[in-house]
Structures are given as structure tokens and as C-alpha cells.
Amino acid sequence: MTQPVNVTVTGAAGQIGYALLFRIASGQLLGPDTPVKLRLLEIPQGVKAAEGTAMELEDCAFGLLEGIDIFDDPTAGFAGANVALLVGARPRGAGMERGDLLEANGGIFGPQGKALNAGAADDIRVLVVGNPANTNALIAQANAPDIPAERFTAMTRLDHNRALSQLAGKSGAAVSEIRNLTIWGNHSATQYPDIFHATIGGRPAAEVVDDQAWLVDTFIPTVAKRGAAIIEARGASSAASAANAAIDHVHDWVNGTPEGSWTSAAIPSDGSYGVPEGLISSFPVTSTGGAWQIVQGLDVNEFSRARIDASVAELAEERDAVKGLGLI
Numbered sequence: 001m002t003q004p005v006n007v008t009v010t011g012a013a014g015q016i017g018y019a020l021l022f023r024i025a026s027g028q029l030l031g032p033d034t035p036v037k038l039r040l041l042e043i044p045q046g047v048k049a050a051e052g053t054a055m056e057l058e059d060c061a062f063g064l065l066e067g068i069d070i071f072d073d074p075t076a077g078f079a080g081a082n083v084a085l086l087v088g089a090r091p092r093g094a095g096m097e098r099g100d101l102l103e104a105n106g107g108i109f110g111p112q113g114k115a116l117n118a119g120a121a122d123d124i125r126v127l128v129v130g131n132p133a134n135t136n137a138l139i140a141q142a143n144a145p146d147i148p149a150e151r152f153t154a155m156t157r158l159d160h161n162r163a164l165s166q167l168a169g170k171s172g173a174a175v176s177e178i179r180n181l182t183i184w185g186n187h188s189a190t191q192y193p194d195i196f197h198a199t200i201g202g203r204p205a206a207e208v209v210d211d212q213a214w215l216v217d218t219f220i221p222t223v224a225k226r227g228a229a230i231i232e233a234r235g236a237s238s239a240a241s242a243a244n245a246a247i248d249h250v251h252d253w254v255n256g257t258p259e260g261s262w263t264s265a266a267i268p269s270d271g272s273y274g275v276p277e278g279l280i281s282s283f284p285v286t287s288t289g290g291a292w293q294i295v296q297g298l299d300v301n302e303f304s305r306a307r308i309d310a311s312v313a314e315l316a317e318e319r320d321a322v323k324g325l326g327l328i
């Protein structure tokens with residue numbers, strides 16, 4: 001019999017949590033043959049709502065769901081975790097940038113890093129969704145010295161998926177015909193969605209689109225500011241699409257990316273593409289054997305270089321800010 005995988009989800013009673021848990025329990029995170037045990041971590045005020053969600057999970061009678069436990073203590077919540085989805089954090093409101101959440105949310109990820117370090121399983125994989133995601137991942141990582149650094153990642157898959165849809169809309173192609181888009185840098189308005197290595201139906205995307213003004217004035221800002229546009233329209237930040245991207249990220253990390261194509265994830269830099277080592281930056285990545293690799297050897301043109309550098313500079317500023325706050 002296959003051993004169940006322990007999946008800890010923080011912020012389980014929040015909007016993203018509600019969209020995420022049912023998909024994990026139905027097998028979409030790890031695959032149709034992998035049983036799961038859910039560990040829901042909330043703050044004390046969130047526990048009652050998490051209990052309600054747990055009741056609904058029971059009512060779905062998912063065949064793969066082998067248990068649900070609810071915690072308000074991080075050390076208990078992460079004990080034995082194989083996968084940790086760090087969602088719980090305050091979302092931004094209208095008019096805020098994600099970086100404005102650094103002080104409010106930064107304090108969450110140090111204690112959670114320590115708790116992961118204390119008791120997570122040896123194969124723990126961490127995805128940080130709570131904003132500012134890249135720097136929160138850095139904080140958690142810095143507080144978990146016994147866990148290999150590369151197990152800490154942050155989510156830019158939602159940006160990647162947004163870019164895929166925008167490019168499909170412009171070119172009239174199906175999303176499934178597009179390969180090898182990249183999100184570089186920070187999950188913020190400085191992120192750089194790069195189509196210069198992407199193909200549409202096997203042809204270079206930049207050639208198919210052939211519209212530099214659209215790229216500069218529409219595509220890049222639409223993708224980079226989509227989170228704010230959703231907040232404006234919905235009155236709350238993206239939830240189902242964020243949960244969907246978290247599923248995609250962990251699914252590909254564990255099960256591998258399809259042959260011949262890459263995706264985007266924020267992972268610790270090894271210095272590739274001039275991104276200072278250690279920053280948790282979005283790169284073009286593949287996954288094999290359960291580990292992410294940065295796609296090597298891509299030509300970076302001047303247009304892309306300037307945009308990657310700007311986003312990476314912001315990541316370095318955020319790192320310095322949390323250093324200043326004593327969080328790393």
C-alpha cells in the first residue's frame with residue numbers, strides 16, 4: 001500500500017485555502033495514485049472556519065484523503081510534513097504593492113521556517129504563496145538551516161499562466177500550443193514575462209506576434225499588474241487561480257515537467273543569468289527526479305537584460321530590508 005503524503009497548508013481557512021484543499025484531496029496535487037493526509041495550520045481565530053472546511057472535505061468522501069488534522073501551532077502543524085504550502089498571510093488591498101506587506105507578513109515566515117526545521121520530513125518541499133512570496137521564502141529558508149536551501153520556492157506560476165493566456169489571446173493560438181515562456185525575477189510589478197524563447201505551434205512567439213508595441217505597452221504590464229486588476233474587479237485578490245497555480249507548481253516539481261518544455265518558478269539562484277546567488281528569483285525551470293533545474297544557456301537580449309536586472313535589484317532591496325528588520 002502507498003504511504004500517504006503529509007501536506008501542510010497554512011492559511012487553510014482563507015480564500016486560497018478554500019480553493020486549494022479540495023483539489024489536493026482529490027489527487028490533483030500529487031497524482032491519482034498518491035493518498036494524502038492534510039494538516040491545516042491556522043491562527044487561533046481561523047481554527048473554527050478551518051474545522052468547517054474539514055467537515056466539507058469529509059463530505060466529499062475523497063478516496064485519496066486519509067486524514068485531516070487542524071493546528072494553530074506551527075511546530076505541530078509542520079511535524080512530518082512532506083509538502084508545505086505556505087499560503088497564510090495578509091493579502092493586499094487596493095492601492096497597495098505586495099512589498100507593502102513585508103513588515104506585516106515577514107514576521108510569519110521566520111517562526112514557520114524554524115518549525116519546518118524542527119520537525120518536517122527529510123524530503124520536505126516548501127512552496128510560499130503568501131506575499132511578498134519571494135522574500136517570505138527567503139525568510140523561511142534562512143530560519144531552517146538544516147533543510148537543503150533548494151527546497152524553498154516561491155510561486156510565480158500564476159504569472160506564468162497569466163502570460164500564457166495573454167499570449168494565446170493575442171496570437172489566436174491555443175494555450176497548449178505555447179511552449180517555453182519565462183517569468184523572471186520577483187512576483188511583483190517588476191517581474192519580467194519573457195516571450196523571446198517561447199514558441200507558438202513551433203514558431204518563435206516574437207515572430208508570430210510581430211508587434212513590439214503590444215509587447216511593451218500591453219503584454220508586459222498586463223501580466224505584471226494582473227493581480228491588482230483582479231483586486232480592482234473582485235474586491236479581493238486572486239484565489240482560485242492562485243490555488244490552481246500552486247497545484248501546477250507542486251505537481252510539476254514532484255512529477256516532472258513535460259519533455260521539451262519548461263515552466264517558471266522562483267527558486268534559490270545559483271548565480272545563473274547574473275542573478276546573485278541565494279536570491280529566490282523566478283527562472284525558466286524544468287523538474288526531473290523531484291528537483292528543479294534552471295534552464296541554462298539561453299541568450300538574453302538587451303531588452304530582457306534590463307528588465308531582469310530591474311526585478312532582481314528589487315529582490316536584493318527586499319532582502320536587505322528584511323536583513324535590516326532582523327528577519328534573516
Ligand SMILES: NC(=O)C1=CN([C@@H]2O[C@H](COP(=O)(O)OP(=O)(O)OC[C@H]3O[C@@H](n4cnc5c(N)ncnc54)[C@H](O)[C@@H]3O)[C@@H](O)[C@H]2O)C=CC1
Nearest residue numbers: 011013014015016042043046088089090091129130131242
Ligand atoms: N504568489 C502568488 O501568486 C499569490 C499570492 N497571494 C497571497 O496569498 C496570501 C493569502 O491570500 P488569501 O487566501 O486570499 O488571504 P485570506 O485573508 O483569505 O486568507 C489568509 C488566511 O491565512 C490565515 N493566517 C494568517 N496568518 C497566519 C499564520 N501565521 N499561520 C497560519 N495561518 C495564518 C488567516 O487566518 C486567513 O485565514 C496573501 O498574502 C496573498 O497576497 C495571493 C494570490 C497569488
Ligand SMILES: O=C([O-])CC(=O)C(=O)O
Nearest residue numbers: 092131226227228237238
Ligand atoms: O496581487 C496580489 O496581491 C495577489 C497576487 O499576488 C496575485 O494575484 O498575483
